[in-house]
Amino acid sequence: MRGSSLGYLIKKGISNIWLNRMMSAASMGILTACLIIVGGSGLLAVNIRDIFTAIENQNEMVIFIKEDATEEDVTVLGDKIDSLDHVSDYYYVSKAEALEEQKEYMGEKGYLLDGLEDDNPLPASYRLTLSGLEYLNETVEQLQHYRGVDTISAPTDLADTLTGVEKTALVLGSIIIGILIVASTVVISNTIRLTLFARRREINIMRYVGATNGFIRLPFVVEGMTIGIFSAVLAFGVIWAIYQSLGSLFAETRISWLTSVSNNLIPFMNLWYYVLGGFLIAGILIGSLSSSSSIRRYLKV
Amino acid sequence: MIEFRNVSKNYPGGTHALDDVDISIDKGEFVFILGHSGAGKSTLLKLMLREELPSKGSIMIADYNLVKMKKRQVPYLRRELGVVFQDFRLIPSMTAYENVAFAMRVTNISSKEIRRRVPYILRIVGLEDKMHVYPDQLSGGEQQRVALARALVHNPKIILADEPTGNIDPELSLEIMELLLEINKLGTTVVVVTHDVALANRFHARTITLDHGRVVSDTKGKNAV
Structure with a gap:
């Protein structure tokens, strides 16, 4: 395809948006809303994930060994x-080492434990670091019935809660995102179909004068993609504004946990390229896919 | 140039639109295809444009085998065929010039070539003064001439005209027919599909008559070239 033709077809696609400006605006609105919701949950998830990772790094357990x-x-x-x-990672702490450790922990008052070497009340133990918090329960179960195991100290309740929250959020999030993608695809398909209808004479003539299918389709794909790009940029701007203003709102508030949340918020500057990139990819994909699917169904070219 | 061999076309529901049709049209001929509505004219046109495939038989047009050709070749076949319709099918939001240029633009022709060729073609059909006029400001005959110009821009080997004078006043019809004859004299094969016996008789050209999906007569014209 020559450059002037490509330019012509792209111009045509963009003028299609203007031809159906109400529907185009509606499509952009719904796609922007979808992207904002998806992006917002994404940012929320990233921040929660960040906090979780900090907690998960404490995924240690201690197995005390019987006397x-x-x-x-x-x-x-x-x-x-x-x-x-x-x-x-794991290591063994003998009774003697446990006593040493305790002395160190007590510092100046460590001398109080002098003389206990022969009648050491502290148990030996294995100290384990797990690769993830979610394996905590499993590991406890696998080890607790071994001979010599006294008690196992592990933050299992916290592990359960965090893993549960993460799983629920993942499932719910996927469902919502799925619904939103379907909704925007349907709306954009309908917009493109309206343009197809408005342009049916031209399409008909294009077929008779021997325009190839690519030539007939391209303007509509351009239309869908442009709607996608506009929505992505719009959604990016809105998300940026919301993120920044929520951050400063939290920082100024007197509620102490919100202030600490705002301190731990990942700066937008570290995230913006993911957000914009993700929006653009999603917008272009949804836009072009919904337009080509409606062309195929409506036009049968 | 156009070769129908044992062509039949049945539609679901048992309609036999064409029944064992043999037609052979040579390069440079001027031919009327005559028939009442329902005789099979539209089916014949649809087959020639490869909008549909025959149920039986073979069709060759300008070196294309319409039955065996690949789908993506269809646009290139259509560039060999200039089509003119009874209802003109111009785009109302485009001027005469733009309507003709549109046909070139969507077939990947350079802007330079378009600027050169469109005025030339419009001059051939006698519309050089009305290039920038919109279809609704043109008479029926003028609109049909724009449509003819659009059919001619690709320098097609064949012009297919479907009732080209059906929506035009009788005196203006003559002009269109004379234009078609002139185009024919320049070497283009012209096929006029019509139900108008008087029109066909007036020009003494070869006339193929269809009835109930069969060729019932094929008369050589008196002033055949």
Whole structure:
């Protein structure tokens, strides 16, 4: 295709938007709204994820070993821990080491523990670091029935809650995003179909004078893509404004947890290219897909 | 140039639109295809434009085998065929010039070539003074001449005219027919599809008559070239 033809077809596509300005505006509105909701939840998710990661880094557990455990019990347990997939790091703390640690912890008053070496009340233990918080329960279950295991100290309740929240958010989020994508596709398809109808004479003539299918389709794909691009840029601007103003609103408030949230907010400057890039890709994809699908159905070219 | 061999076309529901039709039209001929409504004229046109495929038989047009050709070749076949319709089918929001230029633009022709060729073609059909006039300000005959100009821009080997004078006053019809004859003299094959016996008789050209989907007569014209 020569350059002047391409220019002509693109111009045609953009004038299609003007031809149907009400419907085009409606499509842009709904697509922008979808992108804002999706992008907003995305930003929320990223921030929550950020906080979760900080918590998840504390995914440690301690296995205390019984007083009467044999050396063999300890070795068997150590081998088992070593064989587990989700244990990223572990080490053994003997009774003596535990006492040392406790002394250090008590600092100046550590001398109070002097003389306990022969009658050490502190248990030996294995300290484990897991590769993720979600494996905590599983690991506890796998280990708690081993001989020599006394108690296991792990933040299992927190793990349950966080994993649960994450899963629910993921499922709900996917459903909402799915519905919104379908809705915008339908609306844009209808807009394109209206343009097809308004341009039916031209399309008919194009076919008789021997225009190729690519030539007939391109303006409509351009129309859909342009709607997508406009919506993406619009949604980006709105999201940016909301993010910034919420941040400063939280910072100025007297509610202390909101202030701390605003301090931990990921700066928009670190995120804007993901947001804009994601919006543009989504907008262009949804726009061009819905236009080509309606051309195929309506035109049968 | 146009070769129908044993062509039949049946539509679902048992309508036999064409029944074993043989037509052969040579390069440079001027031919009327005559028939009442329902005789199979529209089906014949649709087959020639490859909007539809025959149920049986083969069709060759300007070296294209219409039955075997690939779908993406269809636009190139249509550039060999200039089509004129009874209802002109001009785009009302475009001037005469733009209507003709549109046909070139959508077939990937350079702007320079368009600027050169459109005025030339409009001069051939006698509309050089009305290039920038919109269709609704033109008479029926003038609108049909714009349509003819549009059909001619690709320098087609064949002009297919479907009732070209059907919507035009009788005295202006003559002008259109004379224009078609002139185009024919320049070497283009012209096929005029019509139900108007008087029109066909007046020009003494070859006339193929269809009835109930069959060719019932094929008379050589008196002043055949």
